[in-house]
Amino acid sequence: MWKFIVRRLVITFPQLILLSVLIFLLAQAMPGDALTGLVDPNIDPETIEEQREKLGLNKPWYEKYIDWVGGVVQGDFGQSFRYKMPVTDLIEERIVNTFWLSVTALIFTYIIAVPLGMISGRYNDTILDSSIAGYTYIGFATPLFIFALVLLWIFGFHFQWFPTGGSVAPGLEPGTLEYVMSRIQHLILPALSIAIIQTVSTVQYLRSEIVDTKQKDFVITARAKGASESRVYNRHILRNSLLPIAAFFGYEITMLITGTIFVEQIFSFPGMGQLFIESVLQRDFSVVNAVVLLFGAAAILGALLSDIILSMVDPRIRIK
Amino acid sequence: MELDKKETQSQQNMEHNSTGLRILWTELVRDKLALVSLIMLIVIVVFVYGISFVMDQDEIVKVDLFSIHEPPSKEFILGTDYGGRDVFGQLIIGTRNSLSIGFIVTFLSGVIGVIFGLVAGYFGGHIDNILMRVLDFFQVLPFIMLVIVFVSIVPNYTIVAFSLIFTAFSWMGIARLIRSKALQEKELDYVQASKTLGTSHFKIIFREVMPNISSLIIVTMTLNLASNIGLESGLSFLGFGFPESTPSLGTLLSYATNPQTLENRWWIWVPAAVMILVLMLAVRNVGEALRRATDARQRKG
């Protein structure tokens, strides 16, 4: 297992480096640099040139890359020229919001997906299974943003059960119960829309995993031992099919990222996704770079985490 | 039992493989839902491309400040948007554009993915190892973000540029699938036999192996078409799809980010939403029916 994990880590590092190079190159291709946002356009070119030299902007690209990576490692993503403040500060509060949104969405996903997948796998080709299949069928075809819009329309505007924007009602004191409740209320609708749509693939995955396992020979062995159907199901089929699901959530991070970009935009939720779209539109590229780098790294580390979990729960990898 | 099962299975596999395309077709026609979907798709395609041929696109996207946000009427079947532009016209043009981009991207990413997958799977070993690391990297990246970043920094942004960017980040799924199938396929004796008969690698890959996975390619590309239409409309919705002058289904939906429009002017966004749903369901129905046809196990239930 350790060998596997180390090997997996060895693959991860180049991925991270490649990601940073990619983003750095993108940054180079982007119009403007660290100075663009800072300087007054009326200052004469010579002074600007001086500044550039001082900030190291005239160095060859690889030195710039090393400077940049050095900064990133210390948590310095540069300055936002839109907000005239360090990107790190800008991201800080947003990232907390997005984190909670993702966690909530993930919890919803598992609450919905695991039971549905189990039911539809165990009772495959019954009415129960078909109705769940109906849900996955619609869910697969519905783009997240349309679904979120409809939810917002119905539950936000029409019934007004949930707030239609923001992450917390204004004027509440942090730390109070009301504040927490308000935050939760703001999370539910966006998280639910991500969960209901993203769940679809998890349900299908679990279902087919169970249906596959059902046809394995060792299930017949278990029956031949005299195990009852429910024991066969719980001890042999379910245990074996849930295993890959346990490791699935790391991979869901990539899906969550996509989800938050749409959902935060639609529910005006002040998170990383919204920040990303805003910054791209306002050409605030230092922020864009930071967000892409963080999300990209999260996705890479998520995949790593999944594989490590899998290697720990599966004896075929654990014992070699 | 095992032996018998394997034997009949391999016999069945061979049977459906050999006349794969024909079976795909009969299965598609037998599946009522898929047949209806297919007919509907054809009607939409013919209608949309036909009408947009006669329709004057410039006329539609021209801003008319005297007829802003008009509800459906005789003059404007589906009303007008914030620029007084005819929503119905935009819907037609948008559907056409979304479909076109869907077809182009699906085709391009299909070609790249199939070649990549076949090469990696067939040669295996070091080549496969390297190619798969590349693929892993691309696949783990957040697709939407990178497309958005690229779209925003490309200098003269056109539909071609958009298709290429889109394609660059969407070939991995099919490549992985084809590769795993090619890995299995190349172990089969008919590939070994071709090698001993002096057939070149190139011929073996494209003349021997590829025909045997053609149904998988067709199925995957059909299903990809659906998801590409969805992704394109999502990008347009966020404002990073087509250039402003070319409407897409997502563009119409993006008007709904305005709460006023979302709440009170359904005619602007609901038709586009319904159109996307219909397109995606129809394409998926066809794709799923094709997949059922190729997947003998699923057919047995």
Next chain:
Amino acid sequence: MNRKLLEVKNLKTSFYINDGYYAAVDDVTLTVNENEILGIVGESGSGKSALAFSVMGLHTRAKMEGNIFFNGKDIVNVSKADLNKMRGNEMAMIFQDPLTALNPLMEIGAQISETFILHRPNMTKKIRKDRVIELLKMVGIPRPEYVYSQFPHELSGGMRQRVIIAIAIANQPKLLIADEPTTALDVTIQAQILDLIRELKETIESGVILITHDLGVVAEMADRVAVMYAGQIVEIANVYTLFKRPLHPYTRSLLHSMPTGGQDKLHVINGIVPSLKHLPRKGCRFAHRIPWMGAETHEENPILHEVEPGHYVRCTCYKNFSFQEDESKEA
């Protein structure tokens, strides 16, 4: 004469394929006595495994008609709960493919213990473990204490088959069904496993149904042999009788086509085993594969009948059957 242990009467097991039910096992009648090995031979598609699965009640989607009496109960009509009490306890099965028949995520010890948990619920944990290790020793697995906590993928095919046998004999079943237990194994391992099955049968004194496509295995192992063709039994006899005086044309053709050394040319059986959907449902099912014998020599509705004590044959065509080569030599 030993007591009857299992009695199968006019069993018909059908599967639903595309448009209707097709019988994989058709009108099978046989008995297994205590402490004997009944060999069932047949080629692929003969229905021999479907028969074994029927006896164990393992078919989930099949339609079963007729009776299978075991220990006073009819397995065809018994309740699920009663069936589960019998399986793994009074009757047990050894499977063909040791690589897939064990749960890959469960320790070997746990997989064997499960049979005790199910049928000996009062056994303490400690005793259970001792029994499992004893069983592992009995089936010839070295270092049983260590193997106890290993996973299937750490063992070789032969070792895994021994584990499967350990599971089967754990509760000393009265009836043991071995479905092609050595087909997936190498010859030397096959010999070991077969010898093991024979020795175990002596110790636990059970009846054994040994299903195989290999006539040699039958010759070495069985007391009586049933030959299956296209879902039916065409001949049953004592093993010595069957190999010395086979009657049914199929049995004789099969024996002739085995390379035993010495022959110049092997006998070839014409045609192929018909698939389940295309079985001739009337008359002698082997009729069309004997080109030199006309249809008139076959019975319209052949039934398995006794030609001498303990020797049963289906169809009377054997009376007219001789090999073409022999005929041409005579002519």
Next chain:
Amino acid sequence: MSILEVTNLKIHFPIKTGLFNRTVNHIKAVDGVSFQIEQGKTYGLVGESGSGKSTIGRGVIGLEKITSGKVIFNGVDITSKNSNRKEIRKNLQMIFQDPYSSLNPRKRILDIIAEPLRNFEKLTKKEEIKRVEELLELVGLSKENMMKYPHQFSGGQRQRIGVARAIALKPKLIIADEPVSALDVSVQAQVLNFLQDIQKELGLTYLFISHDLGIVKHFCDEISIMYKGRYVEQGTIEEIFNNPQHIYTKRLISAIPDMNPSNRDKQFRLRKKVQQEFDQRYHDYFDSEGLAYGLKSVSETHLVALQEDVEKVW
């Protein structure tokens, strides 16, 4: 004259582990094997799974990379870089184990059989069809079958189509890798008879790879027994079956089920005896790594892998 001469053939597969896919060890699938086959004879390679018998065949025909050793086919060293690959390919063909997967399900019988012709001979469409017709006739199938697809044939027929493809270029040597082990007994007989017939007709030489001693005994002139990549014993059919010298050969032969039920107890006792000898005298037959020793000759044609001084003990 020997048509194939293999000298000290080694085929090792690297085992890669560690961080950078370093090669840490080798699986010695074939570890120093030498043999020769006379023109028109059938040479049998026997062993259990993992013995390396198939790897030899695949190495000779070029499907597996040869680590070291010499393979001289028809007087030409085919391991050397400058040998004429094309000419070798033409004269060296293979029959595969699985009749279901060895024919491309998407191709018509015509295209399957014509594949080698198209690669090596420039024939017109008409000539090509005529050649395929002849080949089909040779393997006992009518020419109407040309436009059919593989799934329309039974296992035995498919195997004959595979043979037709292999003999299309009139090769000198055919490597038959378990050609009947995927077939039922009754069909096995059919294919084996047929292989013997065309051998006489075309003067073919076979390298026959099998795990089934019964079939080998029936089919081959000379055989060798393999164990873990090495030869254990080599000789004529009579020598191997009537006078086996190595414990592994004895074990293998005693494991063949006897078709006469009256012999079963004798067989059972024989196996027990062989097992005893195997346990007691293991180190006389296998070295410290559990591999066979080098070959020593017992007679002109009979070679056994024994330790140098074991004869004295004997």
